[in-house]
Amino acid sequence: MAKTLYDKLFDSHVVHEENGTALIYIDRHLVHEVTSPQAFEGLRLAGRKPWRISSIVATADHNTPTNGWDKGLAGIADPVARLQIETLTSNINEFGAKAYFPFMNKNQGIVHVVGPEQGATLPGMTVVCGDSHTSTHGAFGALAHGIGTSEVEHVMATQCLVQKKSKTMQVLVNGVLGKGVTAKDVALAIIGKTGTAGGNGYAIEFAGSAIRGLSMEGRMTLCNMAIEAGARAGLVAVDEKTIEYVKGRPFSPTADQWDAAVAYWQTLHTDSGADFDTVVTLNAEDIQPQVTWGTSPEMVVSVDGRVPSLDLAKNEVQRADWERAYAYMGLTPNTPINEINIDKVFIGSCTNSRIEDLRAAAAVAKGKHIAPNVKLALVVPGSGLVKAQAEQEGLDKIFIAAGFEWREPGCSMCLAMNADRLESGERCASTSNRNFEGRQGQGGRTHLVSPEMAAAAAITGHFVDVRGL
């Protein structure tokens, strides 16, 4: 029978099934400091040990500062944050891991950047992490989803996850993306169409010529945002780009194993004739650079658009949502997007902090300077390796000359757990994934955009179509 990629991945990991509830085997468990301490504590209290230590790859990212590294751990002013980072180290020392990249290690970084760049994420794997953006790893044809802390403990103890099979959705994007239109714009355009709940209960496979045309970085950006469409998992079929990306990474297979792996990975695509529960179609040519205007990723329009007026709301609940969003964002309906001035810029996060993202932003910033009304423009590479690569290419110098701050890797102002945050009322062009109330700091106003669009906003001081710069 013809199978979808999701079916293949799910079915090949079923250990046991009873009344539609399955135990699925987990190949890779990514761990960070925020959602793991209670899980380790649970193991300790129950006298349990991790089932398979070699499945665990850990790093500290959410709480880590992006400057002041010369002071080491002592540079983390917040003692509660410092304790959490130290607790991860002591837990890994006690329980073990295949690899651990602690705070300030040269390989440290955002867990969803580190996994792929180390080859710790491979096609065909099941990947979990106590983090909703684990969907990122689906870009490799891996079944990857975010889990809660109880499940982190469950996976550590049993190497399995209790799962019901999701419904399947295919998002087909055919055609060629225009210049200046990125994977981020595709992701936001999809969410604009499906809504943030549109993917609830689904695993989404992104397909079509525009998706095949994306680099692995772009596919990671797209799968990363699958969770913002409500889907726990996003997927892209394996192709030559996937295999090329994985080749030669520290944890990738070598020699004979490599050939066997590639032979298997080449089967990781949806069979022709396989059925999806839902299909959503977009034309690549119709997608323009996107800017969110409200407090949910679905509140999004093209850069040449306006903040929508209430008569466009589909029902009473959405009307109330939009009214709250106007008030929180300090915007009035019908305001042209390109007349919205910004205070800060954040280029980073597990969505858009990879080398390709930094190159694209630097190309826009090169030889220019941030606008006087921009108080702070942060560039936070996704990992130590991304940072080193960028510096080797001279991107850091371009950013610094343009007035940006060049920081150490981590999650940073995507969720503002560390010192990088918006003050109340500040407006930010951000390459991150969530524009929720308070996400980047209490009272902060977030507009989600691509790295190119964030750099363009930094230069002009307001949103602007990067294609016209």
Place this chain on the structure above:
Amino acid sequence: MDKFIQLKGLVAPLDRANVDTDAIIPKQFLKSIKRSGFGPNAFDEWRYLDHGEPGMDNSKRKINPDFVLNQARYLGARVLLTRENFGCGSSREHAPWALEDFGFKVIIASSYADIFFNNCFKNGMLPIVLSAEIVDNLFNQVFAAEGYKLDVDLSAQTVTTPSGEVFKFEVDAFRKHCLLNGLDDIGLTMQHQDKIKTFEAKHQQAQPWLFN
């Protein structure tokens, strides 16, 4: 895990869609390495007028009188009535921990984000899905009657209103079994450890590179 069988509780209405887990428990409280004590900071940015940080004496903070959960008539609520896509965003289990610590055992909405929904069951909480029409109807009833309580019976899979109206709800059989008996997932899974070992050995043979 605590059992959940039946509960008759005061209902609090949170009348908004797409309530995200950042709103349920803001990020600064995620620095804790404990599993308890999040209740006083549930909905922190909506509930208080000042900025909250871990370690503050919450009893001395300025309350936002407009926030629904601060209204006297809803104090002691055990059932949270809300709108579609509740619990979207971050996978943080601190969100159900905070709601549970605040006093909620039952949530009623027309839909939930998947990870949040799943996390509730791991903590002895019951998230109930009812149609948008029924949810609308319940909002009207809660607003109209002070002290409004719902009777939730997991065995019978029913929600009963004070006037005796009964709404059936669906719940996954495995999750229901775990909640009714207060069963720990890990213990249940370990009953299958021979199967896990057998699968693992076969899996390693087929894809040895996964075990390097």
